[in-house]
Amino acid sequence: MSEPISCHTPTAPPTTDNPFLNGLWKQNPVFVQVLGMCPTLAITNSVRNAIAMGLATTFVLVFSNTLISAVRKLIPNQVRIASYIAIIATSVTIVDYLVKAISIPVYKALGPFIPLIVANCIILERAEAYAAKKPVVKSMLDGFGMGFGFAFALTCLGTVREVLGAGTWLGFPVFGPHFEPWVLFVLPPGGFIALAIWLLTFSSWRSWRMKRKLAEENSQLVRVSEVA
Amino acid sequence: MSGPVNTGHTSAAIPMIKVLGIVSLLCGVLIVITQITTLGRIRHNQELLMRESVEQLLPGFQKQIVYGVEPSGDLKVLQGLGVEGHRFFAGYDNSGNFLGVVIETSDRGYADVIQAMYAYSPDSQTITGFQVVDMRETPGLGNRIGSDKDFLDNFKSLDAKHPISAVKHGAKKNPWEIDAISGATVSSRAVGRMLNKSVQAMAPIVAKNLDRIKRGN
Numbered sequence: 001m002s003e004p005i006s007c008h009t010p011t012a013p014p015t016t017d018n019p020f021l022n023g024l025w026k027q028n029p030v031f032v033q034v035l036g037m038c039p040t041l042a043i044t045n046s047v048r049n050a051i052a053m054g055l056a057t058t059f060v061l062v063f064s065n066t067l068i069s070a071v072r073k074l075i076p077n078q079v080r081i082a083s084y085i086a087i088i089a090t091s092v093t094i095v096d097y098l099v100k101a102i103s104i105p106v107y108k109a110l111g112p113f114i115p116l117i118v119a120n121c122i123i124l125e126r127a128e129a130y131a132a133k134k135p136v137v138k139s140m141l142d143g144f145g146m147g148f149g150f151a152f153a154l155t156c157l158g159t160v161r162e163v164l165g166a167g168t169w170l171g172f173p174v175f176g177p178h179f180e181p182w183v184l185f186v187l188p189p190g191g192f193i194a195l196a197i198w199l200l201t202f203s204s205w206r207s208w209r210m211k212r213k214l215a216e217e218n219s220q221l222v223r224v225s226e227v228a
Numbered sequence: 229m230s231g232p233v234n235t236g237h238t239s240a241a242i243p244m245i246k247v248l249g250i251v252s253l254l255c256g257v258l259i260v261i262t263q264i265t266t267l268g269r270i271r272h273n274q275e276l277l278m279r280e281s282v283e284q285l286l287p288g289f290q291k292q293i294v295y296g297v298e299p300s301g302d303l304k305v306l307q308g309l310g311v312e313g314h315r316f317f318a319g320y321d322n323s324g325n326f327l328g329v330v331i332e333t334s335d336r337g338y339a340d341v342i343q344a345m346y347a348y349s350p351d352s353q354t355i356t357g358f359q360v361v362d363m364r365e366t367p368g369l370g371n372r373i374g375s376d377k378d379f380l381d382n383f384k385s386l387d388a389k390h391p392i393s394a395v396k397h398g399a400k401k402n403p404w405e406i407d408a409i410s411g412a413t414v415s416s417r418a419v420g421r422m423l424n425k426s427v428q429a430m431a432p433i434v435a436k437n438l439d440r441i442k443r444g445n
Contacts, residue, residue: 045367064352065383071251079244083251090255094262104273108362163365 019138023145029122030153031093031202036074039113039190040154047170052106052115054151056095060117061150062143063091064199065131069139072132084127085118092118122146153198160194161185278317283345285320285357286327293318293444295437297430303437305445316430318441320345325440328356331430335422338414340364342373346423348388350434350441355392355423357381362376363415370415379416382406387425 039057043049067087075083096114100107117123125202126146162168165185167175173223184190193199283289294306296315306315317330329350334343342365346356360374373379382400386392390404396417397445406423408416434441 074246075251076244079248082248084250086248086255090258093259097262097270101273103270104270104277111364180286186367205431 012212016143018146020148023142024149024152025148027146028149028153028202029146030150032206033122033125033201034199036150037195040118040157041188041195043110043113044154044157044161044191044194045165045186046109046162047155047158048106049109050154051151052099052110053149054154055121056099056114057117057122057150058108058144058147059095059098060088060091060120060123061126061147063094064088064123065126065139066090066136067091068127068131071134080132081124081128084124084132087193088123088127089118095175102216108134109190125141128190136217157197158177160197161190165190243325243385281345281361282317282319282330282357285345285359288321289319289327290322291320291324291444293320293441295441297433301436303433303440316434318444320444322442326444329434329441331426332361333422333426335418335425337363337365337418338370338412339366342415342418342422344419344422346426347385348427348431348434350384350431350438353389353431355383355386355388355427358419358423364409365415366410370412372409372412373415373419376409379407380411386423388423388431392420392424392427393417 022212023029027033030037030040036057040054043053064084068084070082080115093223094116095117099114125179126142134142139161159169162170163174164182165187167173167179168180238278258304266317270358282292294315295303295319296306298304316332319327319330321327328347330345330347332343332345334341336342340363342360344360345363346355346359348354349356358380362421363371363374365371365373383406384416385403386406392406394405394406394408394413395401396413397408397410406420408420
């Protein structure tokens, strides 16, 4: 008789107690939760844009999470979403001014996607699912974790798209002057292809880790039963 | 028939209105503080960016005067950058000699509005340089209007006495025609249109005030 096949399928990994690591890795907003796909696909045609958008979103997440957590007990349940949206929109407006003050070329490159951070579902999801229930410091850490996790994912995508689509990384040539860039990768279809490659890589890696963990647990169980 | 007023609902609504009012007030104050603190820096960045563009378009450039165009066609010297579309930049070298003017223009391209600047020499009535400031044209095709060397060579001495237009790649016969990029005809034509429209409007104003511009006052 053949061995029974394990029916365990990889699901979302368990969260950790550390809110920073949780957002950065275990519950990565792009690779695990698959949230905020619009900016993920739209502005990752260069690493510089990806990092700038990642940092802008991190600021919004940290600011809104901290403020929402600080006033969470004062806001009546019925008007909580309206209040959260006002706070999130404020932080996005502040980011808009700050990016313009820091670098106008980056501001122009990010175009309409800075105001659109307000509609990024990661922000409201963290406000509702975490900041509205947890203390200030933990919410701030969660904002940093999710923000850096988002920036990390965007940079991964930006790397593939810029290296293959333009032959450069952060503007520095990678392949030399004879490389013919694969223009497809800086166009919208390239975004989908690069995202698919990364999602496949991450889910295969998570599934492999899950299987290895199960195999270890099974072998431990066998050893314990043999000893008994 | 109207029923009695439900005071229960009204009293429950007051704390909500209060909270929303306080949150909105707080958000408004934060936005105003940020706007005030970043305003100077944003203006400085914009001036720096504009100066860089003018520098690239007018070789030997050292000093600039920003002129605002009044509805009557007269000019006034602006201290800041003024309003886009109603101004131009006059460039001078180290000894104060007039080099030319740099004018902003824009038109709809393939994907979105293309914003550009060009250098115009009123003496020879030619366009002597062209630079894209902002665009969303297709990477690898339309966006070559900002970087393709052959295309940019069109603007080394483009005759502005005749109506400017873009022609198919390889079909350029006259000095007022722009040789379009193969595969980016829509974007190239947009460049032709925006230059023609802007030169027709601005060249008479510059010519009318040329003595004053050359004196730099």
